[in-house]
Amino acid sequence: MKKLLLSCACLLIFVAGFSQTTEEIVSAIQKEANENSQLENFAHELMDVIGPRLVGTPQMKNANDWAVAKYKEWGIAAENQEWGKWRGWERGITHIDLVSPRVVSLSGMQLAWSPSTGKKGITANLITLPQIADSIAFVKWLPNVKGKFVMVSMHQPTGRPEYNWKEFATEESFEKMKTERDSLEKAWRQNMNNTGYTSRTINKALEKAGAVGIVQSRWSNGFGANKIFSAGTDQIPAVDISLEDYGMLYRMVEHGDNPQIKIVAESKELGTVPTFNTIATIPGTELPDEYVILSAHFDSWDGATGATDNGTGTISMMEAARILKKVYPNPKRTILIGLWGSEEQGLNGSRAFVEDNPEIVAGLQAAFNQDNGTGRVVNISGQGFLHAYDYIGRWLEAVPKDISRHIETNFPGNPARGGSDYASFVAVGAPAFSLSSLSWSYWNYTWHTNLDTYDKIVFDDVRNNAILTAIMTYMASEDPEKTSREKSVLGINPRTGEKGVWPEPRAPERNGGKD
Structure with missing residues (x-):
């Protein structure tokens, strides 16, 4: 019992000393x-x-x-x-420009580990993914990508995040927007699934089929914000373009305006x-x-x-x-x-x-x-x-x-x-x-x-x-x-x-x- 009391007393003395030091150290921090x-x-x-x-x-x-x-x-x-x-790998200068039907520099960037275009860049027309019934139909469609940039992201119906709609829209308009967006996203996921690929694996299939580049827009549900990850290609460049510019290009393709872009992406492979x-x-x-x-x-x-x-x-x-x-x-x-x-x-x-x-x-x-x-x-x-x-x-x-x-x-x-x-x-x-x-x-x-x-x-x-x-x-x-x-x-x-x-x-x- 005496040993136990002595041990408790020593512990109390240690804690008291420790507490005083603690106060000083915390204050100094x-x-x-x-x-x-x-x-x-x-x-x-x-x-x-x-x-x-x-x-x-x-x-x-x-x-x-x-x-x-x-x-x-x-x-x-x-x-x-x-x-x-x-x-x-090292990122280099990236330029993405619409050259037809009008000329304008676009907001975007090369994706991580993307192959280089060289200083001369690549100029080509764009194509979007069609409605695909199944993987067999996708294989039959694939030759269409040869010599083109392929757009692999969903066209967003609005660039305004949900909180912005909720603050300013009428209740009816807000619900209409949400219903439309949810429906489009569900249809897009199903269509991607029908190809037999995922958003992570489709780029290599398009590359193998002769596409000259991949264009995406991975919107992050915020004004001006896009997720930037890796290219997923071995030989052709992959870029991400802002929702606003991606939407413009997508609409041009869908309306038959035959848009043409030029991409210069000067990355370097370093072994x-x-x-x-x-x-x-x-x-x-x-x-x-x-x-x-x-x-x-x-x-x-x-x-x-x-x-x-x-x-x-x-x-x-x-x-x-x-x-x-x-x-x-x-x-x-x-x-x-x-x-x-x-x-x-x-x-x-x-x-x-x-x-x-x-x-x-x-x-x-x-x-x-x-x-x-x-x-x-x-x-x-x-x-x-x-x-x-x-x-x-x-x-x-x-x-x-x-x-x-x-x-x-x-x-x-x-x-x-x-x-x-x-x-x-x-x-x-x-x-x-x-x-x-x-x-x-x-x-x-x-x-x-x-x-x-x-x-x-x-x-x-x-x-x-x-x-x-x-x-x-x-x-x-x-x-x-x-x-x-x-x-x-x-x-x-x-x-x-x-x-x-x-x-x-x-x-x-x-x-x-x-x-």
Whole structure:
């Protein structure tokens, strides 16, 4: 009994001392973040100067090297760790022009990994996909594409997003528009299905049949916003054109105006290139083999500059690391900052890190990941770990109320099965958590679009996130207890009716981009 009382007294003395230190550290974190923020500088250098960070491009490697140099400025050891190889490619100048029946430059861009047209470009007429009865009819129609640009996207009946119609239209007009759009989308999906291909596989069939290029418009349901992904072709160029210009071209084809366009897309093939995660380390002083990881994916699609996907997550983690190194330079546990490569193609960088570093995964105290836009963090889930409330709750207590009051928690929650890099750790039973952000119209306007640029960043929210991350990291590092990995019993999946199971780890693609 005396030993038990003595142990309790020692614990109370430790907690009291820890609490006092916590207050000082939290205050110092806030002061540094608010009075000496580097977020705007990071954003300018990363988004404006380096630009998009598509895996396999020189810009991605430039970003890796930039981050290493930044960490070293702050006295943080960092390196680029090769995890695989990818198809090397670099975007060049793109011009898309209507040359007949009138001349006008169109708004659009080459898709990722699209073959080059060369400096002279390609000039040809356009053709749209017809109504197809079945795959046999499609095969019979295919010779019609020879020598033409093929338009492979649905013609949108309106370029106004639904919220705009709902605000200004009459109720009858709004319902009429929705009915028409829903009917057209259903018919388009069925027609695509009738070809025997999908929107992802049809481009190669058209290429094989002799098309000279692919023209698409993958509208993102927002003014001026289109999703920009990969070309899906081996020899012919593929471009995305704005809804407005695509609609004009589509109507010209349908009305028999015989439109002709010229595409110049000067991309470069660079062979196979190495790909990297950038890993920075602040060594632990007492428990160096236990880890707290600050996590964000570094790569992006290249329709714009990847500002909110995931430039903001990247600069939040880097700013948190900079602040911690300044006000908490000798952490109890080792702090790692992981900026992952090729998240957009399937969490490849983080999956490779988990696969290659079992000792770090075994010693993981917690990982904090931020990836869904510029907004302040508003949700943290326990990711299915039964006792996550015990430690996440303790750490959140130290966060100032003006930040924590925005945050809802969900314990024990359900384990992530994808979506972002924390899922790579969760799949192997390691405690990793998403710092999930307020939307700021992320899905329609900046997620994988041509509008994901610096001007969409809300720096007040990003600053809050850097403060939150730094405090949570400090608390996780100093916590006298190791976090529990006990899993909760998962309930019935409402979609399948089957009992939930923990996600299985998936191997990374280490030699990608060839298709």
